Amino acid sequence: MLRPLVAVAVAAASAVTSPATAAPAHTAPDQAQHLTALVRGMSLEQKVGQLFVTYLHGQSPDEAHPGNLRDFGVATPAEVVAKFQPGGVVYFNNSSYDNIDTPRQIAALSNGLRRASRIPPAIATDQEMGIVTRIGAPATQFPGNMALGAGRSAENAERAARITARELRAMGITQNFAPDADVNSNPANPVIGVRSYSSDPALTAELTAAQVRGYQGRFLAQHTVSATAKHFPGHGDTDTDSHSTLPTVDRTEAEWSEVDAPPFRAAIAAGVDSVMTAHIQMPKIDPSGEPATLSKPALDLLRENLGYDGVVITDSLAMAGVRQLHSDAEIPVLALKAGVDQLLMPVNLELAVNSVLAAVRSGELSERRVDRSVLRILRMKVLRGMITSPPADVDAVDSAVGPAEHLAAAEAITDRTVTAVRNDAGVLPLAAKPTAALVTGWGETTTRTLAGVLGGTALPTGSAPTQAQVAAAVQAAGNADVVVVLTNGLSRQPAQQTLLTSLLATGKPVIAVAVQNPYDVAHTAAPTWLATYSYGAVSMEALARVITGEVGPVGKLPVEVPGPTPYPFGHGLEW
Template sequence: MLRPLALAALAAASLVVPPATADPVQAQSVGALLRGLTLEQKVGQLFVTHLNGQAPDEAHPNNQKDFGVDTPAEVVAKYQPGGVIYFNNSSRDNIDTPRQIAHLSNGLQRASRIPLAIATDQEMGIVTRIGAPATQFPGNMALGAGRSAADAERAAAITARELRAMGVNQNFAPDADVNSNPANPVIGVRSYSGDPALAAELAAAQVRGYQQRFLSRHGVAATAKHFPGHGDTDEDSHTTLPKVDRTVEQWRQLDAPPFKAAVEAGIDSIMTAHIKVPKIDPSGEPATLSKPALDLLRRELGYDGVIITDSLQMAGVRQLHPDAEIPVLALKAGVDQLLMPMNLGVAVESVLAAVRSGELTEERIDQSVLRILRMKFLRGILTGPLVDEDKVDTAVGTPEHLAAAQAITDRTVTAVRNRDLPLAAKPAAALVTGWGETTTRTLAGFLGGTALPTGSAPTETQIAAAVQAAGSADLVVVLTNALSRQPAQQALVTRLLATGKTVVAVAVQNPYDVAYTAAPNWLATYSYSAVSMAALARVITGEVRPAGKLPVAVPGPTSYPFGHGLGW
């Protein structure tokens, strides 16, 4: 067994923190730890930073540029942040295999005087940082189509167990936004539904699954996002500052229910949105920096857990103020944790300077640090930060987990329109074409057919090639993504229909595609992951019946109501 990390701050406070039990114990333990911290250590706890590289002691050139040191462990040792976040992109790649992630997590924990909250965005679906062999699920909107709180909770519980085995103890999920705007470019299928009640039910279920309060060493801190609700935007806060024209009463009815349900389920953390809501706060500040917006969370919803910002590198929060001012403004608004400031050193110094000048009080810092330490206490992070690297490969992607993921996903495929399904027999010559280089090939493999990907904007040459290939197929499956904005994809579907072959059109992301073109067979999967393509193949061939119901209303030339879904 791995020993719990020895904490200098705990020793200074003459305290050994026991496992989470009763509130009085929690209050005494966390309070003693807080009293043993210097101001600099407290301010460090407020920050969650990215870092660069896959091994704790491996030099990465971007760390020198971003932090003035070489390795991920040196970043932690220098700044002593409260948390770190893992990414799988080319510039900040922290993720390879489960064992590698566990080794990185342990190395960072050993470099930290106070155990870290190690986070990632494992929403599943289109926002998934850790891929296979970790168990994959189709994402929130697919769960919304499945209509099962039990399935949602089990998916979250499996994800939490696997994350914790890799040393990741906080998940920036679930996305609790109600996707009420079909043109939303950043939420879409990350949302459970356009219906507040359904979104609330599934958000609460996933909070229970992620946090698993009865097994705190297996649970992770859940984070509902993006408060007060990013579902009614037609712009992306990564690149601009979107506006939502909700009144407070509209917010209560449309956006608040999932966050309220998450609070009532005991969620550890809630993430802010970089959106302006002028009818709630006419100042024009993004909600991340808006006390009136965050007062809705603290006062109206009665939330006293950790409030964390969305990334402070996003354009939505950087339009009105210099980077050095943003952390101080966020703390004044009521935020506790500051995610990924543009320059960590500058951000830390700006908060320290604000305390020393009296702009912020140390008591205000203590309020946030107490919440952060309490979250770490509840999740067992303070007493169990290390993981057994030799056991991670048998804990992640187990046969039991994979079977559960497939069964859950099988219950999410939605038949919106049907004439020819299920097939009487497995197709002898299936053609899978349309959107998605990998996705078309994956589905073709499950159907035993041929893939001919044509991309998001197929050329006339590609369309002609698909039509020609359809001539020798007894089944054509055409995958679509963002069909309403892509006339060339619509043309591809129309030309394939004209061949007279059996054509099945499939919306593999947002279900709004089904309103377009006259395909007699329309299915929606809400996900283009392999587990969703396996479920799709099983539905097409009749191995399973479609059980999903549309979790959003679909407007357009041929509209469909919320809850529509065919069976056979």
């Protein structure tokens, strides 16, 4: 079956003439005919396989891993793909799955998984940048969405996505589960926050569209990846995390249309290949209590209201938000009934596949309904060259990932994201590079990175400094000519506030820096506050350049900051 399927796919690919920014529904007649023929040539099992995107265990296609035996009944990643023929796989860099080491290793893994499948799977990861980054250095690093929101440059957002796409594709990755299109309208949001560009729908929409263009390219090319706008209908107004519970968003449809919909409209207008659902309840849109992933009224907002006919993929089906009301066997079938096309990371892939097969064979789901999703998935693969493009060049990948010109672009983009919120004492910019800087506060790696750039001393104190750590920092400040205090979650951590106020009492020049959510800046009387929205090395290097006056701050708050000392959207000092 392999050769006929690929031959038809090649014919479908040759029929593609429209730019990648065209909406997925805009399929050339010849392409539609070839794709229909491709689907007709597939067995039901092959079709159902395309509906799933799975995780894997291991870093090599032929690596025997006990996790694969436990979860899939076969030993190696290649055997998992050969057994289930999934429509996609997703890479992670954590202890649970551990697929990522070096660019060369990733490229070899991608090539091996392609060889194992009749139709090459979409190979995906979550390279949002910022706090959700699966592939670290030497891949080029950017500071993440909210930092880009502070930079206010659609051109820079597009450029960052274009660079990320080229490097992902060099490693054989063909789909990025980005950009995050959520409008972070709730400062207490524990799962979105700086993953969002802004609390402003218009700014979020502008930068979402820019990054879709950057990831997917303005025309078809082998240096692009499929973008995925997430998390529909919008996860920005939650105060709980759908990884661990089922959040509720109490918006009416009119409120949703005004606040949450604009970024998804913009992504669709930019031709986004896929949209990811959120495991959230919206009782004023669907009173049944179903999470949006399983809710036809919620997904009708996407299909009917916004007119989207591209691939709809669920967020992970292992998350608690989607598993509270139904069994793991029921969830895939309910998602497909609601309007989803692809099912991401079911807890038990074999159970999920068999549940969909049984639903088709019993008539609960029609095969025609399955065909419609498979056509969308294959159309995406053809548009992005996933089926016909050559394998990753393992020998060239090291030079393609993190070249000097990409790193320089990341530096220039990040320099425009640092926001000066307060400079009441006129401490900044420093008159000269400090000779004895103390960098203390949140983040073991982050404090050491900044101290290294400034040529100073690092004294990390964690997220909840003890009295002994505060005392040690105060003592160390006695030998410093400037003290930089990094905060993360200070508004919810009284111990971080104690650290900062204790250091202010020493009389030393103190620079407070919110290295994640900017909401920290409203919660102490520190006269000098900066916000970076990211604690990665690229942001700490930009921060050092602002502190020493090498570059001036130009970032503007992309969110309104409430609190005892509030700041409006758009606030930012310059010098």
